[in-house]
Amino acid sequence: MLAEQAFDVSVGVLSTPPHSYLHEAPTGRAKYLTSGVAGSCHQPMCPSGSKWLAYGHSYAAAVRELLGEVLDLQKVWRSENTKEMERRGLIIRDEIPDWLRAHREAIAQALGVPPEKVGVEGRDATGRKSQIPWTRVYSTDRSPRSTTGWYVVYLFSASGDRVYLSLMQATTVWTDGEFKPRKAAALKSRVAWARPVVASQAAKREDLANAIQLNARTKVGRSYALGNVVAIEYMREALPDPEVLVEDLLYMASLLAAVYKAESAAPHLPGDIAPEVVEAEESASKAAGRRSARHPGQGFLLTGEERRAVESHSVHMASEHFKAQGWSVQDVGTKKPYDLHLSRGQETLRVEVKGTTSDGSQVILTRSEVEHQRKFAPSNALVIVHSITLDRAVEPAVATGGTLECISPWVIDDGNLTVVSYIYRSGI
Numbered sequence: 001m002l003a004e005q006a007f008d009v010s011v012g013v014l015s016t017p018p019h020s021y022l023h024e025a026p027t028g029r030a031k032y033l034t035s036g037v038a039g040s041c042h043q044p045m046c047p048s049g050s051k052w053l054a055y056g057h058s059y060a061a062a063v064r065e066l067l068g069e070v071l072d073l074q075k076v077w078r079s080e081n082t083k084e085m086e087r088r089g090l091i092i093r094d095e096i097p098d099w100l101r102a103h104r105e106a107i108a109q110a111l112g113v114p115p116e117k118v119g120v121e122g123r124d125a126t127g128r129k130s131q132i133p134w135t136r137v138y139s140t141d142r143s144p145r146s147t148t149g150w151y152v153v154y155l156f157s158a159s160g161d162r163v164y165l166s167l168m169q170a171t172t173v174w175t176d177g178e179f180k181p182r183k184a185a186a187l188k189s190r191v192a193w194a195r196p197v198v199a200s201q202a203a204k205r206e207d208l209a210n211a212i213q214l215n216a217r218t219k220v221g222r223s224y225a226l227g228n229v230v231a232i233e234y235m236r237e238a239l240p241d242p243e244v245l246v247e248d249l250l251y252m253a254s255l256l257a258a259v260y261k262a263e264s265a266a267p268h269l270p271g272d273i274a275p276e277v278v279e280a281e282e283s284a285s286k287a288a289g290r291r292s293a294r295h296p297g298q299g300f301l302l303t304g305e306e307r308r309a310v311e312s313h314s315v316h317m318a319s320e321h322f323k324a325q326g327w328s329v330q331d332v333g334t335k336k337p338y339d340l341h342l343s344r345g346q347e348t349l350r351v352e353v354k355g356t357t358s359d360g361s362q363v364i365l366t367r368s369e370v371e372h373q374r375k376f377a378p379s380n381a382l383v384i385v386h387s388i389t390l391d392r393a394v395e396p397a398v399a400t401g402g403t404l405e406c407i408s409p410w411v412i413d414d415g416n417l418t419v420v421s422y423i424y425r426s427g428i
Contacts, residue, residue: 062095062099062242063096063099063242063245064239064240064241064242064245066091066095066096066099067096067154067163067234067239067245068236068239069087069091070088070091070092070096070133070156070163071156071157071160071161071162071163071236072160072236073085073087073088073091073160074088074156074157074158074159074160075159075160077129077131077158078129079128079129079131080128080129081125081129085124085125085129088124088129088133089124089125089129089133092122092123092124092133092134092135093122093123093124093135094122096122096135096154097120097121097122097135100120100135100137100249101120103246103249103250104118104120106246106250107137107249107250107253110250110251110253110254110256110257111139111253111254111256111257111260112257112260112261113139113141117139117140117141118137118138118139118140119136119137119138119139119140119143119144120135120136120137121135121136121138121146122134122135122136123135123146130218130220130221131158131216131217131218131221132155132156132157132158132214132216132218132220132221132224133156134153134154134155134156135153135154136151136152136153136154136168137151137152137153137249137253137256138150138151138152138256139256139260142260142263143170145170146170146172147170147172148170149169149170150167150168150169150170150194150229150256150259150260150263151168151256152165152166152167152168152249152252152253152255152256153165153166153168154166155168155212155214155224155231156214157213157214157215157216158214158215158216158217158221159215160236161235161236162213162233162234162235162236163233163234163236163239164209164212164214164228164231164232164233164234165231165232165234165248165249165252166212166224166228166229166230166231166232166252167194167198167228167229167230167231167252167255167256167259168224168227168228168229169187169190169191169194169227169229170182170227171187171220171223171224171226171227172220172223180219180220181219181220181222181223182223182227182271184223184226186270186271187223187226187227187271188226189270189271190227190269190270190271191226191227191228191229192270193266193269193270194229194259194262195210195229195230197258197259197262198229198230198255198258198259201254201255201258202230202255205251207232207233208230208231208232209228209230209231209232209233210228210230211225211228212224212225212228212231212233213225229255229259230255232248232252265392267302267306267357267388267389267390267392268356268357268358268359270359272358274356274357274358274359274360274361274362274363275302275356275357275358276302276356276358276363276364277362277364279302279364280364280420302357302390303397305396305397306390306392306397306399309390309396309397309398309399310355310356310357310388310390310399311353311355312399313355313385313388313399313400313402314353314354314355314356314383314385314388314399314402315331315333315339315340315353315355317355317385317402317404318339318340318351318353318383318385318404319331319340321383321404321406322340322342322349322351325344326344327342327343327344327349328342328343328344329341329342330342330343333353336350337368337369337372338350338351338352338369338372338373338376338380339351339352339353340353340383347379348379349379349380349381349408350372350373350376350379350380350381351380351381351382351383351408352365352369352373352380352381352382352383352410353383353385354382354383354384354385355384355385355386355388355399355402356384356385356386356387356388357386357387357388357389357390358386358387359386359387360384360385360386360387360403360405363384364420365417370412370417373410373412374412377409377410377411377412378409378411379409380408380409380410381406381407381408381409381410382406382407382408382410383404383405383406383407384404384405384407385402385403385404385405386402386403386405387401387402387403388400388401388402389401389402
C-alpha cells in the first residue's frame with residue numbers, strides 16, 4: 001500500500017622533451033511517498049525469496065534489525081572472512097541495499113534525479129574485511145565510484161555501539177592496488193565548503209552531528225571522520241522505528257541534493273583537480289588515442305568563453321599589480337611566448353601569467369613556456385591569480401576576485417614539473 005508522510009526537500013626511450021607539464025606551485029521531518037506491505041512480500045519492489053520474511057516483520061521494518069545485527073557483528077570483527085564476517089558482508093552488500101532500493105523513487109524525488117540515476121552500493125572488504133563497513137546512496141552521474149563525489153552513507157562504528165547516516169565526501173583514492181586516505185587538509189577544506197551550502201536546511205534539526213566517532217584503528221577508517229559534513233547518530237540500544245529511518249534517509253538525501261546543486265554552479269571545489277589540469281590531461285589522452293572518460297569528481301572543465309574570461313581577468317590583475325610598482329607594462333601574450341613585458345629604467349621583466357578558479361597549487365605550462373622562461377631567468381616572473389570567482393549566471397561569464405601570487409626571479413625546478421604527455425619517435 002502507499003503510505004504518505006510529511007516531506008520537505010527544501011613510457012620506451014624518449015627522444016624529445018615533454019610537450020606540456022603540470023607545475024606544482026526531530027524536527028524538520030520529511031514528507032515522502034514510499035511503499036510497504038506489512039507481513040508479505042508480493043509487490044514488485046520486494047525481491048522474491050529475500051531474507052526480509054525471516055525476521056517476521058514487514059519488508060520496511062526489517063532494516064532496524066539489519067542495522068542492529070551489523071553493529072553486533074562489529075564486536076567480533078576480523079580481517080579474515082569468518083562466518084560472522086561473511087554474514088556481515090551479506091547484510092552490507094545485499095540486504096540493506098535491497099531495502100534502500102525499495103525506496104528508490106522517494107530518494108530520487110529528494111535528490112532531484114530520475115529513479116534510474118539513484119545508485120546504491122555496499123562494501124565491507126577490499127581483499128581483507130574492512131573495519132568500518134558502509135552502504136551508500138548517491139547519484140550515478142555525480143558519484144559513479146565511492147572514490148569520487150558526495151553521497152549519503154551508513155557508517156558502522158568499530159566498537160558496534162553506533163551507526164551514522166552521514167553526508168559524506170569521497171575520503172579515499174585507489175592507488176597502487178589499494179584504497180588510501182586523501183590528504184586531511186583537502187578533506188577539511190571540502191567540508192568547510194559544504195557546510196554553509198546545507199546550513200539553512202540543517203538548521204531545521206537539532207540532532208545533526210558535525211563530528212562522528214567510529215573508533216577506527218585503520219587509516220581508511222579514521223579518514224571518514226574527516227570527510228563527514230553532517231550526520232545523524234543512532235545508538236545500538238536506541239535504533240529508531242523504520243519510518244523514522246526512512247524520514248531521516250530522505251532528509252539527508254535532500255541535503256545531498258543541495259550539495260550537488262552547489263557543486264554544479266561552482267567553478268572549482270577545494271580539493272578538486274584544477275580545470276586546466278583536467279583539460280590538459282584529457283587533451284593528452286585524446287591525442288594519444290586513449291578511450292578514458294572523465295567522471296564528476298575529477299574537476300569541471302571551463303568553456304572557451306569562461307577560460308577567456310579567467311585569462312583576461314588574471315592578466316588585468318597582474319598588469320595593475322606591476323603598474324602600482326612603477327613598471328611600464330605591455331601585454332604581449334598574442335605575439336610572444338609570455339604574457340607581459342615590463343620595463344622600469346634599465347630593468348626588464350618577462351612575465352608568465354596563469355589564472356585559475358582553483359587554489360593555484362597546480363598550473364599548466366607548455367614546453368615552450370618552460371624553455372623560454374629558463375632562458376629569461378633571472379629577469380622573469382610567474383604570476384598566479386588563483387581562487388578566481390566565475391559568475392555563470394550572466395552571459396558572457398564574468399570573472400572577478402582572486403588572489404595574486406608573484407614569484408620573481410622564477411627558477412623552474414624539474415622537481416616541480418610533472419609530465420603530462422610525450423612525443424615518442426618510434427623509428428618506423
